Amino acid sequence: MRMSATVTPLDVESLIADSSKANLAALLADDVTWVEVDQRSQPQAPAVYRGRAAVLAMLEQAAARGITSEVVDGFSAGDRAALAVLCSYPGGGAQVRCNALLHVHDGKIVRWDGVQAWDE
Secondary structure, X not given: OOOOOOOOOOOHHHHHHOOOHHHHHHOEEEEEEEEEEOOOOOOOOOEEEEOHHHHHHHHHXXXXXXXXXXXEEXXXXXXXXXXXXXXXXXXXXXXXXXXXXXXXXXXXXXXXXEEEEEOO
């Protein structure tokens, strides 16, 4: 008799309820790879952050500029998840929208592939 592997999905509901950096940090694998494509880092040369420390440093830089982030929608199915993230600049100015596909292992994000666009 063959046993099937149990997959721990990403807790998307916790991210929607609490989009804090601390909550996201708790869901990042130590060896996470975070890839972003946008107007500045186009598909041939995306922004890539390797490792939990590098991702957290990138998020901290955004927070230091006053940018807030909120997971507004998402779902998880097995070892994959998708998130819609809305970021706002201080004073209610420009917004950034990111849609990301995630690879998950043991409930932790091991890869983030995001495409983002922002108000100019």
